[in-house]
Amino acid sequence: MKYFDYAASCPLDQEAAEVYVKAASTYYGNSSSLHDVGDQANELLEYSRAQFARFFDVSKDGVFFTSGGSEGNFLAIQTLLTSNVKKGKHIITGMAEHSSVLNSMEKLRQAGWDITMLPFSPDGRIDVGGFRDAVREDTVLASIQHANPEIGTLQPIEEVGQICRENGILFHSDCVQSFGKVDLTTVAHSVDALTISSHKFYGPKGVGAVYLNPALRWDPYVPGTTHEGGFRPGTVNVPGIVAMSAAAEKAVIGLDVYSEHYRELRKEFLNSLDPIQEKCIIYEADLPSTIGIRVAGLEGQLIMNEANLRGFAISTGSACQVSMQTPSKTMVALGVEGKAAKEFTRITLGRETEGEDVRQLGDALVKIVRENL
Known part of the structure; x- marks a missing residue:
């Protein structure tokens, strides 16, 4: 099986796996324990x-x-809302946010919060002017995803962050899809909180991180929480965190090399689709590893199933919505409606992907389209 669903999850990096085993078998103490074994684990935790x-x-x-990422998004949003920077019950978010953010917003809506959900402009981005127009006196929080997981566009986080600062609005960004693919230092300086997830950049599953502006005063979401400074309850997963740190370092160091690798593969793959070019809509991406396609008249589910039978693992969008067989949130945010919104297919590239892999996938998609249209 040729794998083209790296935006859903990546294989564990071998070096990160070795770090995990070493930490789990040698530095196994609880990082909160007040003895030498616990101190050793805590030293690794603080290093990470x-x-x-x-x-x-x-x-x-x-x-x-x-x-x-899901827990990180939920806790970041809930924690920011305890900081009481200003009074109000209005939040701004995007229509195409990850389900963990949208579900959090629905929970807040049920609790009496007013939620404004912004669509995308035709270029797949939040319109900065539209965001400014959505701001109200009682707007206290905004949550805008940095990288769209389906078409790979990057949102104007710096510009939105400036509007938030001017209006006393706290700002969270889901950076799960962008960490390890682009430099996040500018983003981190533009937000009050951001979220990342280990398995999106070749670290282990079940671990992630949140940056929360330390200048803010906030209360633990779960009262009495002591772990992670009150941010999250439960024994800290030190081996997973150390392995995630190793995977993150490799991703950050290799940013330029990996990006060039993806650009070359993307170009080669799109060239392979020339025979069906007139039937395809290819969405432009800031992240070259993410390729979003619509084939007029063919549901993405059919293309995905046919590709799977031919030995290629692709997707119809974010893994958290695929099982529901609902239209792509990104397509809906772009104003694509009805059957057309279900025509979307996502292909994402990884470090292991080679030129021959994308050529074979392209040939397979050409055959699938010709056989079904």
């Missing part, structure tokens, strides 16, 4: 915290570890 602070160019006092 300092590493992520360096990746973001922020204070390590603002770095907290979580069980992944």
